[in-house]
Structure formats: structure tokens, C-alpha cells
Amino acid sequence: MIFGRSERGKPPVEPVTLKILVAGGFGVGKTTLVGAVSEIRPLRTEELLTEAGRPVDDTSGVETKNTTTVAMDFGRITLREDLVLYLFGTPGQERFWFMWDELSEGALGAVVLADTRRLEDCFAAIDYFERRAIPFLVGVNCFDGAARYPADDVRRALDLDDHVPLLMCDARDRESVKETLIGVVQHAMAQVAQRRQTVGT
Ligand SMILES: Nc1nc2c(ncn2[C@@H]2O[C@H](COP(=O)(O)OP(=O)(O)OP(=O)(O)O)[C@@H](O)[C@H]2O)c(=O)[nH]1
Numbered sequence: 170m171i172f173g174r175s176e177r178g179k180p181p182v183e184p185v186t187l188k189i190l191v192a193g194g195f196g197v198g199k200t201t202l203v204g205a206v207s208e209i210r211p212l213r214t215e216e217l218l219t220e221a222g223r224p225v226d227d228t229s230g231v232e233t234k235n236t237t238t239v240a241m242d243f244g245r246i247t248l249r250e251d252l253v254l255y256l257f258g259t260p261g262q263e264r265f266w267f268m269w270d271e272l273s274e275g276a277l278g279a280v281v282l283a284d285t286r287r288l289e290d291c292f293a294a295i296d297y298f299e300r301r302a303i304p305f306l307v308g309v310n311c312f313d314g315a316a317r318y319p320a321d322d323v324r325r326a327l328d329l330d331d332h333v334p335l336l337m338c339d340a341r342d343r344e345s346v347k348e349t350l351i352g353v354v355q356h357a358m359a360q361v362a363q364r365r366q367t368v369g370t
């Protein structure tokens with residue numbers, strides 16, 4: 170006897186797939202974040218930082234860092250059985266920024282990672298997403314040894330619009346990263362709904 174799909178129980182769920190960017194300055198923890206949550210072995214494009222790059226590669230604060238992303242990181246996380254995120258980590262160094270336009274194509278939203286010891290390094294990423302109206306939130310990656318500041322102080326220093334969420338996170342911690350990603354999806358969905366409403370009125 171042949172059973173139809175409905176008789177065998179629930180039909181398989183086709184998940185919605187969303188593209189999320191992970192951006193921010195050099196060495197802020199983008200590759201670490203994608204690696205912490207990805208359920209597939211993340212694709213990385215790391216190259217060794219060399220003596221020749223020393224004048225342009227500012228490793229202050231991340232002195233133990235010996236590689237850098239030259240094209241992108243790629244990972245995947247299933248947030249719910251019907252919701253899958255594809256994560257694209259951008260290269261942090263300015264000399265690789267020509268990749269950003271390609272990577273941001275079709276993105277729902279972005280996480281801008283920030284390190285309070287070098288806040289100015291994420292200004293360019295914030296400008297980039299503001300200009301293109303790509304919804305983003307700021308994740309303050311709380312490095313060991315970095316001073317902790319109240320969220321409002323960081324918001325003010327970054328001159329963030331009131332509607333942009335800011336969260337504290339640890340790029341090495343799966344649960345913390347998951348929370349941050351859920352925050353981006355919720356924020357981006359709210360922005361899309363608001364834009365639709367504005368267009369509809
Ligand atoms: N203590 C601590 N170290 C971290 C954290 N996130 C990253 N690191 C370390 O900081 C360094 C930089 O991390 P990456 O993930 O390579 O940074 P990135 O943003 O991908 O760097 P680029 O691709 O070169 O711009 C690595 O040595 C990590 O082990 C964190 O949350 N806490």
C-alpha cells in the first residue's frame with residue numbers, strides 16, 4: 170500500500186534560509202564567531218600574517234593572532250528546523266574590502282563586531298551598512314582583559330541610532346553567538362516589516 174505524504178505524518182519542512190554577514194574591524198573575532206556556531210566545518214580563507222605585512226597589519230590587542238581572513242568565512246547554523254542561517258564573515262583589513270559588495274548581496278542583516286579597546290575599527294562597517302540600509306546590530310565582543318563599559322556609553326561612542334540594537338557577546342561561545350544571531354534576525358525582520366508598512370501607507 171502506498172501512503173501519501175499527509176498520511177505518513179508531517180511533510181518534511183523546507184527551511185527558510187537567510188544570509189547574515191559578520192563584519193567589523195581587523196582581529197575583532199569574526200572568524201572565531203562563525204567557527205563557534207557553524208554546524209558544518211566552516212570554510213575559511215586564512216593567510217598567515219607575515220613580517221612584510223607588519224607595517225599595515227595592526228595586531229595591537231590581538232598580539233597572538235597569526236592569521237587573517239583574506240576573502241571570507243562561511244558557516245551555517247540551523248536556528249529552528251524551519252530557519253537556517255548562512256553566515257558570511259567579511260575580511261577585516263581594509264586592503265580586502267573590495268569583497269564586501271559581493272558578500273553583502275542578498276544579505277538580510279549583519280552583525281558588526283566591536284572591541285572596546287579599538288572601537289574606531291568598526292566605524293567603517295557601521296557606515297557601510299547604514300549607507301546601504303542593511304539592518305545590523307552591534308555585538309561588543311568582550312575580550313578577556315578589555316575594560317567593560319555600560320552599553321549606553323558604547324552606543325554614544327559609536328553614535329548609534331536609537332533603533333540599532335547593541336549586545337554584549339563572546340565570539341567564542343556558541344550560546345552567546347546564537348543569541349546575537351537571533352537578535353539580528355529579529356531586528357532585520359522588524360525593519361523589513363516597518364519598511365513594508367511605510368511603503369503601504
Ligand atoms: N579572549 C578572547 N579572544 C578572542 C575572542 N574572539 C577572538 N579572539 C581571539 O582574537 C583573535 C582574532 O580572532 P579572529 O576571529 O581571527 O578575528 P577576525 O575578526 O576574523 O580577524 P580578521 O579576519 O583578520 O579581520 C584570535 O586570536 C582569537 O583567538 C574573544 O571573544 N575573547
Ligand SMILES: [Mg+2]
Nearest residue numbers: 199200237238
Ligand atoms: Mg577573520
